[in-house]
Amino acid sequence: MTMRTDVSDVARIFDAEVRDPQAFADLGPRYNVAPTQPIEVVVQREDGRFVELHRWGLVPSYAKGVSAGNRLINARAETIATTPAFRASFARGRCIIPADGFYEWRRDGNGKGARKQPFLIHAANDRPLAFAGVWAPWKDPASGEWVLSAAVVTTRANATVGQLHTRMPVILESSEWPIWADPEIRDPGLLNDLLRPASDDLLTLTAVSPLVNNANNEGPELLLAPAPRAGDPPLTLFG
DNA sequence: CCAGACGTTGTT
DNA sequence: GTCTGG
DNA sequence: CCAGACGTTGTT
């Protein structure tokens, strides 16, 4: 995903306080937020609502190490209420994960010559999106330190994203934020009603540089159009 | 009782 | 931590 | 998600 929006704007949009401003200042604008890296989350706590940084990949409380979260980067909306790794977080650890956009890939060709063409999926009006998320605290038994981690809730893709992939993040409307983020709300039916695909006209696809494919790459150049090559399929999905 | 799993995605 | 399987 | 690793022993 990308996160270029300044945290002060995120705090204003979500009516939240920044938990650790220096940590955000150290990160700066981000064009390639990958699993295991810090992601922004908006969490409702007893003493207020905060923007925090959590490790992307939920580490369940029972885990033996943080690596347990390496693949728990998404939680299926269809099963999140009952599956052991996410159930407790669905009940009491819901959060909002702000992001400017997310990437999906299209495989062009097969075998050795295949390229993975990344697309940035972002709001047509380019405002930040609010993913539904879940988070959990995990205490490292070795150091005693607490690790906060989070996962993105997914649902079936809408028609726009469906050109690339069968799944997409749940994107909440502003009227839904207080419901999803409130840990006092327990009605599973009310919560599950929020977990549906975004409307088809919310999002736009933009072909971007294959530099995105390596999590070590960063910077605004990742969003430049990919260099065309002979025999390429059209880069706009509508040709 | 103890031991072991606990997840999603894409691809075939 | 809690559930499932043996 | 994609990229990259995937191993042990003994010797320097």
Added chain:
DNA sequence: GTCTGG
């Protein structure tokens, strides 16, 4: 092929 790391 499958797992780990980012």
